[in-house]
Amino acid sequence: MQTFKTYFRISKKYLQGFFIYVPIFFVIMMLMVNQQTEKTETKFSTSSIKISIFDHDHSTLSKSLADYLGEHHKLIDIKEDMDTIRDEIYQRNIDYILVIPEGYENYINACAQSPSAENTDSFTNDANTTDDRMLVTYKIPNSRFAAFADSQINKYMKIYSTYISAGADREEAATKTISTMSEETTVTIQASEKEAISYVHIFYTYMTYILISVVTLCISPILILFNENKIKSRLNVSSVSPLKINLQLALASLIYTFGITLLFILTSFVLFKDEMVFDKTILRIANAAVYALICLSLTFLLATCLAKQNMLSAIVNLIGLGQSFICGVFVDRALMSKVVLAFGRVFPAYWYVNIEEELNKYKHITDFTDSSRHTVIYGFIIEILFAVILFMIGLVINKNKKN
Amino acid sequence: MSKKSNHVNSNSADLDSKTSVIIVENLVKRYKELIALDHFNLDIKEGEIFGLLGPNGSGKTTTINCILALLKYDKGTIKVLGKEMKPDSYDLKRNIGVVMQNVAVFDELTVYENIDYFCGLYIKDKSTKKQYVEDAINFVDLDKFRKFYPKKLSGGLLRRLNIACGIVHKPKLIFMDEPTVAVDPQSRNNILEGIVKLNEQGATIVYTSHYMEEVEQICTRISIMDKGKNITIGSAPELKKMIKNTETISIELLDIPEAVLEKIKNINHIYKTEYIDNTLKLYFSGGRHNLINVLDLLKKEDLHFGQVYSQLPTLNDVFLELTGKELRD
Structure with a gap:
């Protein structure tokens, strides 16, 4: 296994491809994971704010309103003078202050029972009104907490007015208002399309570009070295058959390729362990493994065609970037034209992404439709064909070169 | 060595x-x-x-x-x-x-x-x-x-x-x-x-x-x-x-009269003479003391000469004689 050992000795000198692409890939993935944990909202809860209430009315309505607000918010006692109120608001110690004027209940009841009298749509003074009979509020300007409290108070008062106008007495209206306000609404957050994206899916899709770049840039230079005429002549006059040397090179290349692929797969487990679903993961690993074989076949073909390494980087970038843009690795397929996607079919990445897209549609393999199953199986077959065809072309060119 | x-x-x-x-x-x-x-x-x-x-x-x-x-x-x-x-x-x-x-x-x-x-x-x-x-x-x-x-x-x-x-x-x-x-x-x-x-x-x-x-x-x-x-x-x-040439003598001469050149050609074992770029080249086939014989003649004719070289045949001479061209052609 002299050639096998030497292969890995030489491989250390060609790790720059690995060290260029892999850190970039991992940094992008880490950023994505952080974004996911910081920004995505999946739960809804009502907020509690700090509120002070000055009740000058001491009526059934004012007490029930104060009780309701006290139930949902934190009530804070402060001295009722303008300096204190301003200081507390300025220092953000209190979010909202409500003053219920004397005779408020009578005024509201009168309004409710006589529709022609006052407008009952608004129950608080705003910046433009100074009605002594209305509720007075002090709040932090443009605060969402204040807006929330305004909305709650207005809602409470509207319901109370409705019960009064419907003929309920004061006690009954207050009790029923609290009861109605207590009915909770179930809130379901509809995830936006962007938030619904699976990061495992992004990882495995983007892996198409990274894998082809890393495998070809790390392995092709080694195979090119062993293909150089001067080295080949020396190997051909040795007492080891070319077949044995080639088998050792093939074995080393296989191990190296699957080593790189395994590293990416393990990384996906570390980064997205909560998102990994067993049955889909098995298919994802299989897809990555078959794609890795394609990368290896391409590597062999490039090493056979190229006499020197100087063109390698340019060709790998052309193939890697080209197929990534055409096949929907970098760009969402929904945004791509049909013509471009049809052209993408001649690249292996198209079929890899096809399988990946299908896996992303369902939570489990068992949810697959017949069409999905067909797409996945067909994708695997085409991928294997790509690997075989590229390898065969390499063999034919190699044989022609020998002759 | x-x-x-x-x-x-x-x-x-x-x-x-x-x-x-x-x-x-x-x-x-x-x-x-x-x-x-x-x-x-x-x-x-x-x-x-x-x-x-x-x-x-x-x-x-x-x-x-x-x-x-x-x-x-x-x-x-x-x-x-x-x-x-x-x-x-x-x-x-x-x-x-x-x-x-x-x-x-x-x-x-x-x-x-x-x-x-x-x-x-x-x-x-x-x-x-x-x-x-x-x-x-x-x-x-x-x-x-x-x-x-x-x-x-x-x-x-x-x-x-x-x-x-x-x-x-x-x-x-x-x-x-x-x-x-x-x-x-x-x-x-x-x-x-x-x-x-x-x-x-x-x-x-x-x-x-x-x-x-x-x-x-x-x-x-x-x-x-x-x-x-x-x-x-x-x-x-x-x-x-295997080859005819056994020695080549080169002599630097500013000029050589035709009569003297004829006398040199008559020295024993010389089979070829060349006078190019003020250098007289004499090719010998066998014989001993060829250089002394040549120098004696030049002295007798009162001809002043510069540097004198005597070269034994090389493999290039062998190749030249056998193929008609230089090894490094």
Whole structure:
């Protein structure tokens, strides 16, 4: 296994491809994971704010309103003078202050029972009104907490007015208002399309570009070295058959390729362990493994065609970037034209992404439709064909070169 | 190079009693219309340093490639170490070392790792391999450079590494294809000394070069090749005896009267005279004291002359006379 050992000795000198692409890939993935944990909202809860209430009315309505607000918010006692109120608001110690004027209940009841009298749509003074009979509020300007409290108070008062106008007495209206306000609404957050994206899916899709770049840039230079005429002549006059040397090179290349692929797969487990679903993961690993074989076949073909390494980087970038843009690795397929996607079919990445897209549609393999199953199986077959065809072309060119 | 003369002067007749290491009979190799080897014959005996001498394109490298089964040939037979040489003759190849014309090493491996890799292609046993690698490093005197990468080595050191990779497995038969190309004179001498040392250790060496001085210096027998044919084979003195010229005298003269030139032409053993660029060249075939005779005549005619050279025939003269062209054409 002299050639096998030497292969890995030489491989250390060609790790720059690995060290260029892999850190970039991992940094992008880490950023994505952080974004996911910081920004995505999946739960809804009502907020509690700090509120002070000055009740000058001491009526059934004012007490029930104060009780309701006290139930949902934190009530804070402060001295009722303008300096204190301003200081507390300025220092953000209190979010909202409500003053219920004397005779408020009578005024509201009168309004409710006589529709022609006052407008009952608004129950608080705003910046433009100074009605002594209305509720007075002090709040932090443009605060969402204040807006929330305004909305709650207005809602409470509207319901109370409705019960009064419907003929309920004061006690009954207050009790029923609290009861109605207590009915909770179930809130379901509809995830936006962007938030619904699976990061495992992004990882495995983007892996198409990274894998082809890393495998070809790390392995092709080694195979090119062993293909150089001067080295080949020396190997051909040795007492080891070319077949044995080639088998050792093939074995080393296989191990190296699957080593790189395994590293990416393990990384996906570390980064997205909560998102990994067993049955889909098995298919994802299989897809990555078959794609890795394609990368290896391409590597062999490039090493056979190229006499020197100087063109390698340019060709790998052309193939890697080209197929990534055409096949929907970098760009969402929904945004791509049909013509471009049809052209993408001649690249292996198209079929890899096809399988990946299908896996992303369902939570489990068992949810697959017949069409999905067909797409996945067909994708695997085409991928294997790509690997075989590229390898065969390499063999034919190699044989022609020998002759 | 004190022992060199023993090799060069060894009697060709003694070789008849020795075993043939390489026998090539009627070898024909064609590249489409071009005939690279034309019924080529060769018999190299054990313990020889055998030189293949010829201009570029004469068929030296093709001959070696055919012997090593790197090239298919159209006709003829090749036997190496008593057996027919085939691409899969791995037992035979174990006893053969090749030092390529181009330095064939991995730039990505150190001197030690390179020698170790090529040794491992022949020697399986770890301790034997380690010993052989150390022996090869010491043989080419690269001990100080064992951890160096080839790109850090000078041209001469690189050639020595190339030789070490070719001979590390201690082969019985070594092919050296122009191992001193583009090497400085000091390194060249070191390499030639090394080749003689390998031969003294028992290896038979096939040495190709278009540097006739080198071939003359170290080879016991020489084959002069041209257009894929073996023109002649023999030791350097034997080859030189084959040609008419035995000595060439060159004299710097500002002018020479026609009458004097006629008298010079009549000196014994002169078969050709040339007067070009104020230099008179006289070609002798046999005879003794030729230079004294010429100088006596010039003195008698009261002709003043500058520098005088006397040259014995070289292999280039042999080649020139046999083919009508220079070796380095």
